[in-house]
Structures are given as C-alpha cells and as structure tokens.
Amino acid sequence: xPDWLIIRTFWDLTVTGLALGSIYALVALGxxxxxxxxxxxxxxxxxxxxxGTFGSLLASSQFLNIPLLxxxxxxxxAGMTLIFFLVVILIIAMVFSxxxxxxxxxxxxxxxxxxxxxxxxxxxxxxxxxxxxxIFIDDTQVNVIISLxxxxxxxxxxxxxxxxxxxxxxxxFLISAIGASTAIAEAVGVWGTHGRDQYQTARxxxxxxxxxxxxxxxxIDYVIVIVGALLMMTALTLFVNKTRLGRGVRAVAQDAETSxxxxxxxxxxxxxxxxxxxxxxxxxxxxxxxxxDQTRFNIGFILGVKSFTAAVLGGIGNxxxxxxxxxxxxxxxxYGSAIFGGQWxxxxxxxxLLVVLxxxxxGLLGESLGKARV
Amino acid sequence: xxxxLLDFNNVTMQFGGVTALSEVTLQISRGxxxxxxxxxxxxxTTCFNVMTGVYAPTIGSVTFNxxxxxxxxxxxxxxxxxxxxxxxxxxxxEMTAVENVMVGADARKKSSVGGAILRTPRQRxxxxxxxxxxxxxxxxxxxxxxxxxxxxxxxYGYQRRLEIARALATEPQLLCLDEPAAGFNPxxxxxxxxxxxxxxxxxxxxxxxxxxxxxxxxxxxxxxVLDFGxxxxxxxxxxxxxxxxxxxAYLGVDDNAS
Numbered sequence: 322x323p324d325w326l327i328i329r330t331f332w333d334l335t336v337t338g339l340a341l342g343s344i345y346a347l348v349a350l351g352x353x354x355x356x357x358x359x360x361x362x363x364x365x366x367x368x369x370x371x372x373g374t375f376g377s378l379l380a381s382s383q384f385l386n387i388p389l390l391x392x393x394x395x396x397x398x399a400g401m402t403l404i405f406f407l408v409v410i411l412i413i414a415m416v417f418s419x420x421x422x423x424x425x426x427x428x429x430x431x432x433x434x435x436x437x438x439x440x441x442x443x444x445x446x447x448x449x450x451x452x453x454x455x456i457f458i459d460d461t462q463v464n465v466i467i468s469l470x471x472x473x474x475x476x477x478x479x480x481x482x483x484x485x486x487x488x489x490x491x492x493x494f495l496i497s498a499i500g501a502s503t504a505i506a507e508a509v510g511v512w513g514t515h516g517r518d519q520y521q522t523a524r525x526x527x528x529x530x531x532x533x534x535x536x537x538x539x540x541i542d543y544v545i546v547i548v549g550a551l552l553m554m555t556a557l558t559l560f561v562n563k564t565r566l567g568r569g570v571r572a573v574a575q576d577a578e579t580s581x582x583x584x585x586x587x588x589x590x591x592x593x594x595x596x597x598x599x600x601x602x603x604x605x606x607x608x609x610x611x612x613x614d615q616t617r618f619n620i621g622f623i624l625g626v627k628s629f630t631a632a633v634l635g636g637i638g639n640x641x642x643x644x645x646x647x648x649x650x651x652x653x654x655x656y657g658s659a660i661f662g663g664q665w666x667x668x669x670x671x672x673x674l675l676v677v678l679x680x681x682x683x684g685l686l687g688e689s690l691g692k693a694r695v
Numbered sequence: 696x697x698x699x700l701l702d703f704n705n706v707t708m709q710f711g712g713v714t715a716l717s718e719v720t721l722q723i724s725r726g727x728x729x730x731x732x733x734x735x736x737x738x739x740t741t742c743f744n745v746m747t748g749v750y751a752p753t754i755g756s757v758t759f760n761x762x763x764x765x766x767x768x769x770x771x772x773x774x775x776x777x778x779x780x781x782x783x784x785x786x787x788x789e790m791t792a793v794e795n796v797m798v799g800a801d802a803r804k805k806s807s808v809g810g811a812i813l814r815t816p817r818q819r820x821x822x823x824x825x826x827x828x829x830x831x832x833x834x835x836x837x838x839x840x841x842x843x844x845x846x847x848x849x850x851y852g853y854q855r856r857l858e859i860a861r862a863l864a865t866e867p868q869l870l871c872l873d874e875p876a877a878g879f880n881p882x883x884x885x886x887x888x889x890x891x892x893x894x895x896x897x898x899x900x901x902x903x904x905x906x907x908x909x910x911x912x913x914x915x916x917x918x919x920v921l922d923f924g925x926x927x928x929x930x931x932x933x934x935x936x937x938x939x940x941x942x943x944a945y946l947g948v949d950d951n952a953s
Contacts, residue, residue: 565801565822572787572798579785582747584773584802584865 327659332537334655340543342651343550347605348628349643351598357574357638358594364498367625368505369422369599373606374616376417378522380410387523395524406525415603422599423592429501433493437483446475510618519617522610546608553604554644566593630674636684697724700900706755708741715741717924728901730915737921739904747779748772773802778867780858782874788847792857795846796829799864832860852883871902876910888914
C-alpha cells in the first residue's frame with residue numbers, strides 16, 4: 322500500500338470529520354427548519370451560533386467562575402462536577418442562542434411579514450435610536466440613556482407603520498438577514514471585552530483517549546460531540562413528529578394558509594421554529610467550544626456558510642438531510658484536505674455541493690418539510 | 696324563529712372598482728343547512744371568504760354568535776367556531792390522514808411549549824385525546840380504514856371526506872363546505888348527501904356552496920341565490936326552484952349552456 326497521508330490517517334480523518342460534520346449538521350437544522358416553514362434563508366443564523374459560543378464562554382468564566390488556568394494547568398474537572406458543568410454550559414449556550422433567534426425573528430423578519438407587534442417595535446426603536454445616537458456621541462452609556470428616552474415615540478410610529486400590514490418583497494427578507502448578521506457580529510466585535518481578538522474558553526474536559534479505532538486514538542471530546550449531536554437531533558425529530566407544536570410546524574411548512582384556517586397560530590409556530598433552530602445552534606456552539614476551546618466575533622461566518630451548504634447538500638427543508646449533509650461535508654472536507662492539502666478544503670466542499678446539485682437539484686434526500694407545496 | 700348564528704348585514708365587497716358583493720343580507724340559523732347557489736362569478740366564493748375572514752367587507756358587518764368578526768385573525772375566527780373546506784382540496788399531503796385531522800383538533804388544545812418539550816402528563820393526555828377524537832371523526836366519515844396512509848395516497852373521495860373530518864375536528868359551530876360534491880359521481884353524491892344530513896344531526900350548522908342542484912335541493916333546509924353579487928332569492932328549496940328570477944339567472948343559463 323502506498324504511504325499516502327489519507328491512508329495513514331484515514332480513521333483519524335474520519336473521526337474528526339464526523340465530529341465537525343455533527344456540528345455542521347446541528348447548525349444546518351436551523352437553516353432547514355426556517356427554510357421549511359418560511360421559505361427564507363436565515364443568513365443571520367450563523368450569528369446565532371456565534372452568540373451561543375459566547376454563551377458558553379460566559380457560562381464557564383462568569384456563572385461557573387472557572388479560570389482559564391489554575392496554577393499553570395488547565396482547570397480540569399472530573400466525575401459529577403464535570404458533567405454538571407458541561408450541562409450548565411450547554412443549557413446556557415442553548416438559552417443564549419434560542420433567545421437571540423427568537424429576537425432576531427421579531428426584529429428582522431416579522432415586521433417585514435406585515436405582522437409586526439409591540440415587542441418588535443420596541444426593540445427596533447431602541448436599535449434605531451441607538452445607531453443614530455452613535456453618530457453624534459461617542460459614549461456608550463450616554464447612547465443607551467438617549468436611546469431609552471427615544472424608544473417610546475419611535476416605537477409608536479413603527480407600530481403605526483406595522484398596522485398597515487404591508488408584506489415586503491422576498492428580497493427585503495434577504496437584505497434584512499444579511500444586515501442582521503453583520504450587525505450582530507460587529508456588535509460583538511466592537512463591544513466585546515477582547516474586541517475583534519480571539520477569546521479562550523476554559524478547558525474543563527481533559528481530552529483523553531477513550532478507545533482505539535483501527536490504530537487511531539479517539540479522544541473523549543470527539544465522542545461527546547458526535548453522541549451529543551445525535552441525541553439532540555433525535556430529540557428534535559421526536560419533537561417535530563410527535564407533539565402538537567411539531568405537527569403545527571409541519572403543517573405550516575406544507576401550507577401556511579390552510580394551517581391558519583384550521584386554527585394554527587402561524588406566528589406562534591414561526592417563533593417555535595426559530596427557537597428550535599436557535600437551541601440546536603446553541604448546542605452546536607457548546608460542542609464547538611468543547612473541541613476548539615475558543616471563539617471570536619466572526620466565528621459564525623465560515624461555519625454558517627458551511628452549515629448552509631450542508632443543509633442544501635442534504636436537501637434543504639429536510640431534517641434527515643441536514644444530518645446527512647453535515648456528516649458528508651465534514652468527511653469530504655477532511656479526506657479532501659488530506660489528499661490535496663488543507664488550503665483546498667473549502668474548494669473541495671463547494672465543488673461537492675455543485676456536483677451534487679447538478680445531479681440532484683433538491684439535494685441528496687430532497688426537500689421534506691415542505692415537499693407538498695406547489 | 697330560531698337563534699341566528701351568522702348574520703351577514705348589508706355586506707358590500709369591492710375590489711378596486713369591481714363590486715363582488717352588493718348589499719347582501721343573509722342569516723344562518725343554528726342547526727340549519729343553508730344552500731348558497733349562483734352562476735359562476737356570482738359572488739359565492741367572495742361571500743365565503745368574507746365569512747371566514749379572508750376579506751374584511753368594504754361596507755356592512757358580519758357577526759357570528761353575536762360577536763363581530765372584524766379585526767379577528769384567521770386562527771381566531773376558527774377558534775370562534777367557523778370551519779371550512781376547500782373547493783380544490785388542500786390537505787397536508789405529506790401527513791397521514793389522522794395527522795391531518797389532529798392538526799384541526801389541536802386548535803382546541805392548550806398545553807405549552809415547555810409541556811411539549813418535557814412531555815408532561817397533560818401534554819400526553821391531550822395528545823391521546825386528539826388522536827382518539829381524530830380517529831372517531833375518521834370513523835364518522837367512513838374513512839378510518841386508511842387512517843395511517845399519507846393524505847396524498849388516498850383516493851379522491853377519501854380526500855374530500857378527510858377535508859370535512861379535519862374541519863369538524865376544530866369543533867366548529869358553523870361548517871362551511873365549498874363545493875364538496877365537485878368531481879363526484881351520482882352514487883358518491885348520494886353518499887355525500889347522507890353524510891351532510893348526518894353531520895347536521897350531530898348538531899352542526901352547515902353552509903353549503905354547491906353547483907350541483909341535486910345536492911343542494913335535496914339536503915338544504917333553505918336556499919339563497921346570488922347573481923352578480925346580489926341576493927336574488929332566499930327561501931325553501933321548492934320556492935327557490937320555481938322563482939322566475941332564479942330560473943332566468945341561474946337555471947336558465949345553465950340549460951342553455953349545456
């Protein structure tokens with residue numbers, strides 16, 4: 322057998338590829354769910370993931386008070402303490418991402434559907450006032466005070482505009498998505514304590530080898546990522562297929578108008594959809610920090626593009642497709658960079674996407690949530 | 696005079712310069728079957744859409760059970776107790792028959808998002824109730840044997856009846872059927888007639904929009920006729936049948952056309 326890198330490191334590439342792919346898959350679920358229900362590519366979803374990584378960071382550094390280093394060593398925890406800490410970090414990351422996804426929907430999309438409400442109006446009004454005051458005054462605290470004062474009148478006028486109930490053209494949603502994405506990332510880049518630099522997250526998990534796979538050592542963090550992602554996806558699938566709200570999500574994905582007539586509160590279902598996608602992205606974010614121990618204001622961008630690619634690869638709107646697309650993409654990237662070199666990684670990923678779409682325009686598994694819509 | 700369920704008071708509906716409904720006044724009493732007929736373009740569907748909240752009337756008002764429908768969202772109108780089926784079938788084709796009905800039944804359920812995630816006992820109980828009630832409705836409509844097939848794989852007659860079952864699942868007080876006999880053969884139409892009477896016997900009020908005079912005349916207690924957006928007749932089937940205006944506007948045209 323020739324001594325090629327891919328053959329020597331095949332199983333290692335497979336394990337790390339599956340772990341990375343699981344993270345892609347979790348984030349891809351958010352794109353797929355929102356697309357299935359609203360036919361909207363939520364480009365700001367990448368930032369929901371980024372917010373989740375900062376949720377993990379805050380959880381470990383602030384809420385759990387774990388230092389980056391203890392006496393020059395990593396602050397490893399073990400046993401029940403470790404499990405408890407990991408669960409707390411996971412939940413906080415999910416809450417951060419879930420809430421920001423729901424807020425994003427309220428502020429950036431719902432008003433465009435001709436359906437804005439007071440929460441969206443207040444949030445938008447505050448943002449407007451804040452941005453305008455930034456032009457004149459360079460003191461964040463003063464800006465906040467001014468914005469708070471101006472929020473009420475601006476919110477009132479926004480509400481009056483919302484009342485007209487005009488639905489914006491499709492392109493407006495896309496622009497709003499891109500705008501929201503940039504705004505969230507830049508806000509973290511400007512106001513974060515480290516600005517645009519990297520943040521380290523506390524490494525509480527000692528990355529030991531747990532077993533040996535065909536001569537390759539498999540580390541505990543990769544195992545947690547793969548198993549954790551599969552568990553979360555199973556839970557999501559059960560929720561969508563077995564509960565009343567999940568049924569509502571599927572109904573709206575197939576035919577929103579008919580759902581409405583059958584008494585489904587479509588706005589409520591849209592909120593649930595964004596929350597589900599956000600929670601999955603939060604889970605992905607926690608798993609990501611577990612492996613890479615770091616984050617940054619723009620960490621979501623490339624990962625978001627890749628996850629979106631995974632969603633399209635598997636068949637956007639299809640939950641199983643997101644899983645398959647994510648895993649395939651993770652593996653292909655890893656194998657490809659072993660063959661052609663790491664600098665070709667992204668080229669390989671997108672070439673695969675193009676080839677698949679040439680032969681299967683609806684992705685590997687086809688659209689599912691909304692297949693029925695003509 | 697029995698209790699008025701739906702009151703259509705002097706409703707005019709304009710789209711740009713086109714008047715689709717002109718000063719239509721129509722009442723539906725609780726427990727009756729009202730047939731609404733008229734030639735194509737007479738305003739039947741517009742009438743229907745105003746009733747189910749798709750459009751707000753330009754002039755006039757619609758009250759249901761004494762409550763104005765103005766400003767209510769679509770799902771709120773459903774919760775108020777109006778359900779409808781569609782002329783062109785609109786099922787959730789990727790879901791099973793029983794799931795389709797359960798979406799309708801869910802309109803009356805209250806368990807929270809948290810409950811659904813944690814699968815609280817209440818959520819489980821509601822889920823079971825929904826499923827049982829939906830199966831009962833499928834049995835009532837005579838299509839329970841295909842309950843677990845995807846809706847798109849059901850035969851046409853089953854799909855039509857599934858739509859009615861799904862509408863009934865929302866526990867309406869008024870059931871609006873938009874041309875339920877479309878595409879049916881005489882035997883199926885006969886079955887449909889019996890079904891509509893059976894539905895009324897359960898205490899539902901039925902508004903029936905139908906092209907097929909046989910169906911309308913046989914099952915309706917009362918028939919209203921629209922022509923060019925105006926109501927030209929309203930009465931017992933036999934009275935309407937012999938009304939010269941109706942013959943001229945509707946039956947006459949129909950005869951010439953064939």
